[in-house]
Amino acid sequence: MSGAAFKALNRSVGKAIHHYDMIAHGDRIVVGLSGGKDSLTLLWMLAERRARAPIDYEIFPVYIDPGFSGGYGEPLSRFVREALGLDLRVEATDFGVVAHSEANRENPCFLCARRRRQRLFEIADGLGCGKVALGHHKDDLIETFFINILYAGEVSTMLPAQSFFKGLFTVIRPLAFCDEDAIKRFARGEGFPAFQNPCPSADVSKRSEIKALLNGLYRRNRKIKGNIFRAMRHVKPEYLLKP
Secondary structure, three states: OOHHHHHHHHHHHHHHHHHOOOOOOOOEEEEEEOOOHHHHHHHHHHHHHHHHOOOOOEEEEEEEEOOOOOOOHHHHHHHHHHHHOOOOEEEEOOHHHHHOOOOOOOOHHHHHHHHHHHHHHHHHHHHOOOEEEOOOOHHHHHHHHHHHHHHHOOOOOOOOEEEEOOOOEEEEOOOOOOOHHHHHHHHHHHOOOOOOOOOOOOOOOHHHHHHHHHHHHHHHOOOHHHHHHHHOOOOOHHHOOOO
């Protein structure tokens, strides 16, 4: 366990879970894995906290394989079992392939993400899980905030805890207060495997454009990221335009 990196993440995860009341005794939680550092860190942290928490909860890791050639469901499953002692459910789909085909006129990332999320809810329902944990972190929330402003014309972002289908499910994001750089350091320290994302849109999405823009700002002024994150919690509606 990497000391400083773990302490920083553990403090941020604990703060998010407590502030948004994310996990309660008896919860059954589906944990969505992508194979990246974020979701692996999320699963690791939830498994580690469960071992010492005063409450008992169950976690069920799930990987939705989008169907591209070069998938890594099997080695990911092996790592989860050997490193954390958990059985990973791998769902084979064609969501990514169809989303990038000529039959789809929508944004491929939007359609693929929507269908993968829908399948996660279906799996959670089948397992009797009322919560779905996703690995979005502070940088993701900030990037989504700008994506929605620039491309959707609205001021919004992902919520650390969000109810769906009239309270049937709650999506929780325990890494919501964690910096991506801290997650990277932790993943390196723990020796997490690096899987190559086979998605053809992995490096050309709107999110990657926004990330590059924001990273340029962060390099010029280290206070900017914190200021943006605080601004999303300190909104003054009286100084915004009327609907």
